Amino acid sequence: MKYMFITPSYLHLEYAYLEQGKTRLLVRKHWQESLGAALLNKGDMVPLSSTSGRDTVYTFDFEDSKALLREYCRGGAIRWFTTRSFLLVNRPLRELAVLEYLFLHGFPCPEPLGIRWECVGPIFRGAIATRFIEGENLLHLVTGGAPLDERVFHEIGVLIRRMHDLGVYHADLHIGNIILVNQGAYLIDFDKAKQFGTLDQRKRAQNLMRLYRSFRKHRIPLNFFRTVVVGYDWRSAFPSLCKIYSKVGLGQKNRPDVEMR
Ligand SMILES: Nc1ncnc2c1ncn2[C@@H]1O[C@H](COP(=O)(O)OP(=O)(O)O)[C@@H](O)[C@H]1O
Ligand SMILES: [Mg+2]
Numbered sequence: 001m002k003y004m005f006i007t008p009s010y011l012h013l014e015y016a017y018l019e020q021g022k023t024r025l026l027v028r029k030h031w032q033e034s035l036g037a038a039l040l041n042k043g044d045m046v047p048l049s050s051t052s053g054r055d056t057v058y059t060f061d062f063e064d065s066k067a068l069l070r071e072y073c074r075g076g077a078i079r080w081f082t083t084r085s086f087l088l089v090n091r092p093l094r095e096l097a098v099l100e101y102l103f104l105h106g107f108p109c110p111e112p113l114g115i116r117w118e119c120v121g122p123i124f125r126g127a128i129a130t131r132f133i134e135g136e137n138l139l140h141l142v143t144g145g146a147p148l149d150e151r152v153f154h155e156i157g158v159l160i161r162r163m164h165d166l167g168v169y170h171a172d173l174h175i176g177n178i179i180l181v182n183q184g185a186y187l188i189d190f191d192k193a194k195q196f197g198t199l200d201q202r203k204r205a206q207n208l209m210r211l212y213r214s215f216r217k218h219r220i221p222l223n224f225f226r227t228v229v230v231g232y233d234w235r236s237a238f239p240s241l242c243k244i245y246s247k248v249g250l251g252q253k254n255r256p257d258v259e260m261r
Pocket of ligand 1: 134
């Protein structure tokens with residue numbers, strides 16, 4: 001395969017680029033051969049059941065560990081009609097850029113490895129490969145009835161705050177997109193995530209509210225969500241909310257950051 005070596009202005013790692021018919025590949029230069037082979041054919045792929053069912057997810061052997069390949073499917077009513085296709089927007093490239101940005105800032109997210117895309121007229125389809133994170137999906141732990149450790153939720157709050165302070169808005173922040181590794185947590189699934197210079201209070205609150213809904217849906221005790229908000233340090237992130245609280249003279253016990261210990 002004949003690769004060109006490029007780094008588009010909005011990316012920072014070194015990539016190898018390949019055009020093959022209508023297919024385009026952008027893979028990390030260091031592992032171009034193995035990643036190119038993996039993204040071009042699903043030979044030794046092991047299917048992984050996806051939480052949302054929207055996308056198709058596989059794992060494959062990569063270096064001494066595993067990597068993950070996710071194909072983008074179009075959801076919604078026209079799914080049967082446009083499976084694995086979507087219009088005009090290069091979703092894998094957008095996700096790769098956000099992941100690379102977070103990864104290079106030392107944020108616990110999957111390391112981006114490469115993408116594939118094809119344009120057939122106005123129809124677009126593609127896939128992304130990332131390093132596999134060996135851990136437990138928080139959703140699986142919760143639905144399996146595993147005991148929950150409050151420190152993990154504090155760590156999740158700290159992590160979300162870090163992501164927001166880096167200017168990243170996660171488009172689907174629910175418990176199925178959090179992977180626990182020992183005492184730490186990783187955030188995954190940055191499809192449709194957006195990068196801003198600074199993230200406003202509204203976007204921050206939208207992410208937290210999405211997470212709150214998934215806590216409610218899976219009946220996770222709300223004191224754990226409060227611990228997330230304490231880890232997030234909501235006071236410094238939502239100054240206008242603090243102002244309202246102090247204006248209306250809300251007592252300590254009515255504030256959302258009641259300390260647990
Ligand atoms: N880098 C990764 N490492 C380990 N598991 C992953 C990784 N990315 C995704 N998964 C697993 O695959 C599932 C589906 O992937 P995800 O990126 O959330 O796509 P979607 O929600 O669109 O199906 C996740 O719930 C998670 O358990
Ligand atoms: Mg997901």
